Amino acid sequence: MGGAERICVTISNLVFGAGYDVTVLELNGKGALGKELSNGVSRVDLERNNKFSVLHLWRLGKLLRKYDVIHIHMRHVYRYVFIANLIARKCLIFHDHFNQFPTSPFQRFYFRTLLYRHVYIGVDQLGIIWAETYLKLRKSNIFNLPNVILQVECKVEQKENTILLVSNIKPEKNIEFVVPFATRMLKGNSELKIDIVGAVSDQLYFEEIKKTLTLYDFANRIQFITDVSAIQPMLGRYQLGLHFSKRESGPLVLLEYLSQNLPFVSFYTGDISKKLEVDLPKFFLHDFNVDHWCDRVNNLLNRSISYPDLPAVFKKHNNVDAYLSSCLKVYHRVYAS
Numbered sequence: 001m002g003g004a005e006r007i008c009v010t011i012s013n014l015v016f017g018a019g020y021d022v023t024v025l026e027l028n029g030k031g032a033l034g035k036e037l038s039n040g041v042s043r044v045d046l047e048r049n050n051k052f053s054v055l056h057l058w059r060l061g062k063l064l065r066k067y068d069v070i071h072i073h074m075r076h077v078y079r080y081v082f083i084a085n086l087i088a089r090k091c092l093i094f095h096d097h098f099n100q101f102p103t104s105p106f107q108r109f110y111f112r113t114l115l116y117r118h119v120y121i122g123v124d125q126l127g128i129i130w131a132e133t134y135l136k137l138r139k140s141n142i143f144n145l146p147n148v149i150l151q152v153e154c155k156v157e158q159k160e161n162t163i164l165l166v167s168n169i170k171p172e173k174n175i176e177f178v179v180p181f182a183t184r185m186l187k188g189n190s191e192l193k194i195d196i197v198g199a200v201s202d203q204l205y206f207e208e209i210k211k212t213l214t215l216y217d218f219a220n221r222i223q224f225i226t227d228v229s230a231i232q233p234m235l236g237r238y239q240l241g242l243h244f245s246k247r248e249s250g251p252l253v254l255l256e257y258l259s260q261n262l263p264f265v266s267f268y269t270g271d272i273s274k275k276l277e278v279d280l281p282k283f284f285l286h287d288f289n290v291d292h293w294c295d296r297v298n299n300l301l302n303r304s305i306s307y308p309d310l311p312a313v314f315k316k317h318n319n320v321d322a323y324l325s326s327c328l329k330v331y332h333r334v335y336a337s
Contacts, residue, residue: 002168002199003147003252004073004097007123009036010150011071014324015331016041023067027077035229051080061087069331071095082114091334095121095145099249099270101130108134119334121145123250124271143330146271147250148323151259151314157236162193163297164262165242166231166253169209169224170201174244174267178222179212180290181242185297186218195238197225235260240300245269246288258314263307265296272317279313 008024016022016038023042024034034043044063048056061084064070070085071093072078078094085092094115102111112135119141122128128144131137167173178196186192200206206224213219228234231253235241241257241264248270255272257264268277268284277284282305285292299305 003250004095006036006149006252007095007097007147008073010148011327012041013038013150014320015327018324018328025063027080057084058087060084064088064090069093069334071331073097079114092118093121093330093334094118095123096127097123097249099126099247101126101134103130103134111135112137117141119143119330121330123147127249140333143326143333145323145326145330146275147252147255148318148320149252149255149259150320151318152230152232154233154236154260159239160193160237161191162195162238163240163242163301164235164238165194165196165244166198166256167196167243167245168198168201169196169206169226171205172245172247173198174246174288175205176209176212177244177288177290179209179216181293182213182218182222183216184290185294186221188294188298193221193223194242195223195225197228197231197234200226231256232260235262238262240264240297241266242297243267248273255314255318258310259318261310263300263310265293265300275317276313279316280307282307 012022012024021042023044024037025044025046027046028048037043046056046060050056060081064081064085065088067090070081070090072081073095075096075098078092081092115131115135115137120131120137121143122131123145125144128142131142132139165175165178167175169175175196178194182194186194210224213222235257241253241262243251243253243264243266245251246267246269250270250272251266254264254266254276264283266273266284267288268286273284282296282300285296
Protein backbone atom coordinates (compact mmCIF):
# COMPACT_ATOMS: atom_id res chain seq x y z
CA MET A 1 0.00 0.00 0.00
CA GLY A 2 1.46 3.35 -1.06
CA GLY A 3 1.41 6.62 0.84
CA ALA A 4 -1.69 7.97 -0.89
CA GLU A 5 -3.67 4.81 -0.17
CA ARG A 6 -2.54 4.87 3.45
CA ILE A 7 -3.62 8.49 3.88
CA CYS A 8 -6.98 7.60 2.31
CA VAL A 9 -7.41 4.87 4.94
CA THR A 10 -6.29 7.17 7.77
CA ILE A 11 -8.71 9.94 6.81
CA SER A 12 -11.57 7.50 6.29
CA ASN A 13 -11.07 5.95 9.72
CA LEU A 14 -10.68 9.31 11.47
CA VAL A 15 -13.73 10.90 9.87
CA PHE A 16 -15.83 7.78 10.49
CA GLY A 17 -14.66 7.76 14.10
CA ALA A 18 -15.85 11.36 14.40
CA GLY A 19 -19.39 10.23 13.59
CA TYR A 20 -19.68 10.78 9.84
CA ASP A 21 -20.81 8.29 7.20
CA VAL A 22 -17.84 7.37 5.02
CA THR A 23 -17.65 5.42 1.78
CA VAL A 24 -14.40 4.47 0.02
CA LEU A 25 -14.65 4.09 -3.76
CA GLU A 26 -12.20 1.87 -5.63
CA LEU A 27 -12.16 2.15 -9.40
CA ASN A 28 -10.98 -1.30 -10.37
CA GLY A 29 -10.85 -3.97 -7.73
CA LYS A 30 -10.63 -4.18 -3.98
CA GLY A 31 -7.05 -3.75 -2.91
CA ALA A 32 -5.17 -4.27 0.32
CA LEU A 33 -6.45 -1.06 1.87
CA GLY A 34 -9.75 -2.75 2.79
CA LYS A 35 -8.01 -4.70 5.55
CA GLU A 36 -7.10 -1.45 7.28
CA LEU A 37 -10.49 0.28 7.10
CA SER A 38 -12.63 0.49 10.23
CA ASN A 39 -15.69 -1.72 10.42
CA GLY A 40 -18.56 0.48 9.33
CA VAL A 41 -16.71 2.30 6.55
CA SER A 42 -18.57 1.37 3.37
CA ARG A 43 -16.75 0.27 0.23
CA VAL A 44 -17.85 0.56 -3.38
CA ASP A 45 -16.04 -1.08 -6.29
CA LEU A 46 -16.76 0.56 -9.64
CA GLU A 47 -15.34 -2.60 -11.30
CA ARG A 48 -13.90 -0.50 -14.10
CA ASN A 49 -11.85 -2.59 -16.50
CA ASN A 50 -11.52 0.07 -19.19
CA LYS A 51 -10.88 3.71 -18.32
CA PHE A 52 -12.41 4.75 -21.65
CA SER A 53 -15.73 3.08 -20.89
CA VAL A 54 -18.52 5.64 -21.21
CA LEU A 55 -20.83 3.35 -19.22
CA HIS A 56 -18.51 3.35 -16.19
CA LEU A 57 -18.08 7.12 -16.39
CA TRP A 58 -21.85 7.52 -16.42
CA ARG A 59 -22.22 5.15 -13.46
CA LEU A 60 -19.61 7.07 -11.50
CA GLY A 61 -21.25 10.39 -12.34
CA LYS A 62 -24.59 9.14 -11.02
CA LEU A 63 -22.88 7.76 -7.92
CA LEU A 64 -21.20 11.07 -7.10
CA ARG A 65 -24.59 12.74 -6.71
CA LYS A 66 -25.20 10.73 -3.52
CA TYR A 67 -22.40 12.34 -1.52
CA ASP A 68 -21.90 15.73 0.13
CA VAL A 69 -18.09 15.60 0.11
CA ILE A 70 -15.96 13.92 -2.57
CA HIS A 71 -12.30 13.58 -1.54
CA ILE A 72 -9.97 12.28 -4.28
CA HIS A 73 -6.39 11.03 -4.02
CA MET A 74 -3.85 10.90 -6.87
CA ARG A 75 -3.84 12.94 -10.07
CA HIS A 76 -4.83 10.18 -12.47
CA VAL A 77 -7.86 9.34 -10.31
CA TYR A 78 -8.81 13.02 -10.08
CA ARG A 79 -8.75 13.41 -13.86
CA TYR A 80 -11.11 10.46 -14.23
CA VAL A 81 -13.50 11.66 -11.53
CA PHE A 82 -13.39 15.18 -12.98
CA ILE A 83 -14.83 13.86 -16.25
CA ALA A 84 -17.51 11.83 -14.46
CA ASN A 85 -18.34 14.90 -12.38
CA LEU A 86 -19.54 16.70 -15.50
CA ILE A 87 -22.74 14.75 -14.78
CA ALA A 88 -22.87 15.29 -11.01
CA ARG A 89 -21.51 18.88 -10.95
CA LYS A 90 -20.14 18.61 -7.42
CA CYS A 91 -17.31 20.56 -5.82
CA LEU A 92 -14.37 18.14 -5.71
CA ILE A 93 -11.49 17.92 -3.24
CA PHE A 94 -8.19 16.95 -4.83
CA HIS A 95 -5.55 15.65 -2.38
CA ASP A 96 -2.22 15.91 -4.19
CA HIS A 97 0.46 13.41 -3.15
CA PHE A 98 2.75 13.85 -6.16
CA ASN A 99 6.19 15.42 -5.77
CA GLN A 100 6.52 17.13 -9.16
CA PHE A 101 4.74 20.35 -10.05
CA PRO A 102 4.83 21.22 -13.78
CA THR A 103 5.02 24.89 -14.70
CA SER A 104 4.99 24.93 -18.51
CA PRO A 105 2.28 27.17 -20.03
CA PHE A 106 0.28 24.17 -21.26
CA GLN A 107 0.47 22.30 -17.96
CA ARG A 108 -0.50 25.41 -16.04
CA PHE A 109 -3.54 25.87 -18.25
CA TYR A 110 -4.37 22.16 -18.02
CA PHE A 111 -4.26 21.88 -14.23
CA ARG A 112 -5.93 25.23 -13.68
CA THR A 113 -8.79 24.04 -15.87
CA LEU A 114 -9.09 20.84 -13.83
CA LEU A 115 -8.90 22.57 -10.46
CA TYR A 116 -10.71 25.85 -11.04
CA ARG A 117 -13.67 26.13 -8.62
CA HIS A 118 -12.55 22.95 -6.86
CA VAL A 119 -10.50 22.46 -3.68
CA TYR A 120 -6.79 21.63 -3.61
CA ILE A 121 -5.00 19.93 -0.69
CA GLY A 122 -1.19 19.86 -0.71
CA VAL A 123 0.80 17.70 1.69
CA ASP A 124 3.82 20.01 1.53
CA GLN A 125 4.57 23.66 0.88
CA LEU A 126 5.80 23.05 -2.69
CA GLY A 127 2.29 22.00 -3.66
CA ILE A 128 0.76 25.02 -1.95
CA ILE A 129 3.14 27.40 -3.74
CA TRP A 130 2.37 25.67 -7.05
CA ALA A 131 -1.39 26.02 -6.56
CA GLU A 132 -1.16 29.66 -5.46
CA THR A 133 1.62 31.03 -7.66
CA TYR A 134 1.46 29.03 -10.87
CA LEU A 135 -2.13 27.88 -11.07
CA LYS A 136 -3.55 31.06 -9.52
CA LEU A 137 -6.23 29.13 -7.66
CA ARG A 138 -8.32 30.95 -5.09
CA LYS A 139 -6.52 30.92 -1.74
CA SER A 140 -9.76 30.05 0.02
CA ASN A 141 -9.74 26.78 -1.95
CA ILE A 142 -6.16 25.80 -1.05
CA PHE A 143 -5.31 23.82 2.09
CA ASN A 144 -2.15 22.30 3.54
CA LEU A 145 -2.53 18.92 5.30
CA PRO A 146 0.89 17.56 6.34
CA ASN A 147 0.75 13.77 6.52
CA VAL A 148 0.02 11.86 9.71
CA ILE A 149 -0.36 8.19 10.56
CA LEU A 150 -2.40 6.20 13.06
CA GLN A 151 -0.16 4.53 15.62
CA VAL A 152 -0.67 0.80 16.19
CA GLU A 153 0.05 -0.88 19.51
CA CYS A 154 2.51 -3.69 18.83
CA LYS A 155 4.09 -6.32 21.00
CA VAL A 156 7.76 -5.96 21.90
CA GLU A 157 9.88 -8.35 19.83
CA GLN A 158 13.43 -9.62 20.06
CA LYS A 159 15.68 -7.41 17.95
CA GLU A 160 17.32 -9.16 15.00
CA ASN A 161 20.66 -8.10 13.50
CA THR A 162 18.79 -6.65 10.53
CA ILE A 163 18.12 -3.19 9.16
CA LEU A 164 15.03 -2.31 7.16
CA LEU A 165 14.22 -0.37 4.02
CA VAL A 166 10.50 0.26 3.51
CA SER A 167 9.57 1.48 0.05
CA ASN A 168 7.52 0.50 -2.97
CA ILE A 169 9.96 -0.82 -5.54
CA LYS A 170 10.22 1.60 -8.46
CA PRO A 171 12.96 3.85 -9.87
CA GLU A 172 11.68 7.02 -8.16
CA LYS A 173 12.42 5.42 -4.78
CA ASN A 174 16.15 4.99 -5.53
CA ILE A 175 16.17 1.38 -4.33
CA GLU A 176 19.30 0.70 -6.41
CA PHE A 177 21.35 2.60 -3.84
CA VAL A 178 21.10 -0.56 -1.74
CA VAL A 179 23.81 -2.09 -3.97
CA PRO A 180 26.72 0.27 -3.14
CA PHE A 181 25.41 0.66 0.41
CA ALA A 182 25.34 -3.10 1.00
CA THR A 183 28.69 -3.59 -0.74
CA ARG A 184 30.40 -1.74 2.06
CA MET A 185 27.95 -2.17 4.94
CA LEU A 186 27.57 -5.94 4.84
CA LYS A 187 31.23 -6.63 4.19
CA GLY A 188 32.08 -4.65 7.30
CA ASN A 189 29.59 -6.60 9.42
CA SER A 190 29.45 -10.31 8.67
CA GLU A 191 26.23 -10.86 10.68
CA LEU A 192 24.16 -7.90 9.49
CA LYS A 193 21.23 -8.38 7.09
CA ILE A 194 18.96 -6.04 5.14
CA ASP A 195 15.23 -6.50 4.52
CA ILE A 196 13.53 -4.49 1.77
CA VAL A 197 9.77 -4.29 2.29
CA GLY A 198 7.38 -2.90 -0.30
CA ALA A 199 5.14 -3.68 -3.25
CA VAL A 200 6.73 -4.17 -6.66
CA SER A 201 5.54 -1.24 -8.76
CA ASP A 202 8.06 -1.79 -11.57
CA GLN A 203 8.80 -5.45 -12.26
CA LEU A 204 11.69 -4.79 -14.67
CA TYR A 205 13.39 -2.48 -12.19
CA PHE A 206 12.92 -5.09 -9.47
CA GLU A 207 14.47 -7.83 -11.59
CA GLU A 208 17.45 -5.62 -12.51
CA ILE A 209 18.22 -4.95 -8.85
CA LYS A 210 17.98 -8.63 -7.95
CA LYS A 211 20.21 -9.54 -10.88
CA THR A 212 22.82 -7.01 -9.80
CA LEU A 213 22.77 -8.31 -6.24
CA THR A 214 23.48 -11.86 -7.42
CA LEU A 215 26.95 -10.63 -8.49
CA TYR A 216 27.90 -10.22 -4.84
CA ASP A 217 28.51 -12.83 -2.15
CA PHE A 218 26.16 -11.07 0.27
CA ALA A 219 23.08 -11.41 -1.94
CA ASN A 220 21.60 -14.07 0.36
CA ARG A 221 21.67 -11.55 3.23
CA ILE A 222 19.32 -9.14 1.45
CA GLN A 223 15.67 -10.20 1.52
CA PHE A 224 12.76 -8.69 -0.44
CA ILE A 225 9.34 -8.88 1.24
CA THR A 226 6.71 -7.72 -1.22
CA ASP A 227 3.36 -8.72 0.29
CA VAL A 228 3.09 -6.55 3.44
CA SER A 229 0.30 -3.99 3.84
CA ALA A 230 0.76 -3.09 7.53
CA ILE A 231 4.30 -2.04 8.41
CA GLN A 232 4.15 -1.09 12.08
CA PRO A 233 3.60 -4.61 13.52
CA MET A 234 6.88 -5.82 12.01
CA LEU A 235 9.12 -2.87 12.96
CA GLY A 236 9.90 -4.10 16.46
CA ARG A 237 12.35 -6.74 15.33
CA TYR A 238 14.65 -4.37 13.39
CA GLN A 239 17.66 -2.39 14.58
CA LEU A 240 17.27 0.60 12.26
CA GLY A 241 15.26 1.89 9.28
CA LEU A 242 16.42 3.34 5.95
CA HIS A 243 14.90 5.70 3.41
CA PHE A 244 16.66 6.23 0.06
CA SER A 245 14.06 8.13 -1.97
CA LYS A 246 15.46 11.31 -3.52
CA ARG A 247 12.18 13.17 -3.86
CA GLU A 248 9.03 12.86 -1.76
CA SER A 249 6.06 15.04 -0.94
CA GLY A 250 5.98 13.66 2.60
CA PRO A 251 7.55 10.27 3.38
CA LEU A 252 5.10 8.56 5.72
CA VAL A 253 7.54 5.78 6.47
CA LEU A 254 9.59 8.08 8.71
CA LEU A 255 6.56 8.53 10.96
CA GLU A 256 5.99 4.78 10.83
CA TYR A 257 9.54 4.20 12.06
CA LEU A 258 9.13 6.71 14.88
CA SER A 259 5.78 5.26 15.91
CA GLN A 260 7.56 2.08 16.97
CA ASN A 261 10.65 3.74 18.44
CA LEU A 262 12.88 2.75 15.51
CA PRO A 263 15.84 5.04 14.67
CA PHE A 264 16.51 5.59 10.98
CA VAL A 265 18.79 7.15 8.41
CA SER A 266 17.00 9.00 5.62
CA PHE A 267 17.80 11.22 2.69
CA TYR A 268 16.49 14.71 3.42
CA THR A 269 13.33 15.13 1.35
CA GLY A 270 9.74 16.29 1.87
CA ASP A 271 8.15 18.45 4.54
CA ILE A 272 8.29 15.68 7.13
CA SER A 273 12.08 15.66 6.85
CA LYS A 274 12.21 19.43 7.34
CA LYS A 275 10.28 19.12 10.59
CA LEU A 276 11.96 16.00 11.96
CA GLU A 277 15.49 17.17 11.23
CA VAL A 278 15.09 19.91 13.84
CA ASP A 279 14.86 17.25 16.57
CA LEU A 280 16.78 14.46 14.84
CA PRO A 281 19.58 16.08 12.80
CA LYS A 282 21.74 12.93 12.81
CA PHE A 283 18.96 10.90 11.22
CA PHE A 284 19.22 12.77 7.89
CA LEU A 285 21.79 13.01 5.11
CA HIS A 286 21.87 15.51 2.25
CA ASP A 287 23.92 13.44 -0.20
CA PHE A 288 24.36 9.88 -1.42
CA ASN A 289 27.99 9.42 -0.52
CA VAL A 290 28.01 5.76 0.47
CA ASP A 291 30.72 6.30 3.09
CA HIS A 292 28.60 8.92 4.81
CA TRP A 293 25.61 6.56 4.86
CA CYS A 294 27.53 3.61 6.23
CA ASP A 295 29.28 5.70 8.87
CA ARG A 296 25.99 7.19 10.03
CA VAL A 297 24.27 3.78 10.18
CA ASN A 298 27.19 2.23 12.07
CA ASN A 299 27.26 5.11 14.55
CA LEU A 300 23.57 4.68 15.27
CA LEU A 301 23.83 0.90 15.51
CA ASN A 302 26.76 1.26 17.92
CA ARG A 303 24.84 3.94 19.85
CA SER A 304 27.68 6.42 19.52
CA ILE A 305 25.12 9.04 18.43
CA SER A 306 22.73 10.31 21.07
CA TYR A 307 19.22 11.40 20.17
CA PRO A 308 16.09 12.43 22.07
CA ASP A 309 13.23 10.19 23.13
CA LEU A 310 11.66 9.01 19.86
CA PRO A 311 8.07 8.58 21.16
CA ALA A 312 8.13 12.23 22.26
CA VAL A 313 9.34 13.34 18.82
CA PHE A 314 6.66 11.24 17.17
CA LYS A 315 3.91 12.72 19.34
CA LYS A 316 5.18 16.24 18.64
CA HIS A 317 5.04 15.84 14.86
CA ASN A 318 2.03 13.51 14.48
CA ASN A 319 -0.96 15.35 15.94
CA VAL A 320 -3.93 13.26 14.81
CA ASP A 321 -6.56 15.44 16.51
CA ALA A 322 -5.28 18.57 14.78
CA TYR A 323 -5.20 16.70 11.48
CA LEU A 324 -8.82 15.61 11.81
CA SER A 325 -9.86 19.15 12.72
CA SER A 326 -8.08 20.53 9.64
CA CYS A 327 -9.63 17.87 7.41
CA LEU A 328 -13.13 18.62 8.65
CA LYS A 329 -12.48 22.30 8.03
CA VAL A 330 -11.88 21.46 4.36
CA TYR A 331 -15.06 19.42 4.25
CA HIS A 332 -17.12 22.21 5.80
CA ARG A 333 -15.71 24.60 3.17
CA VAL A 334 -17.03 22.31 0.43
CA TYR A 335 -20.35 21.59 2.13
CA ALA A 336 -21.04 25.30 2.62
CA SER A 337 -20.27 26.20 -0.99
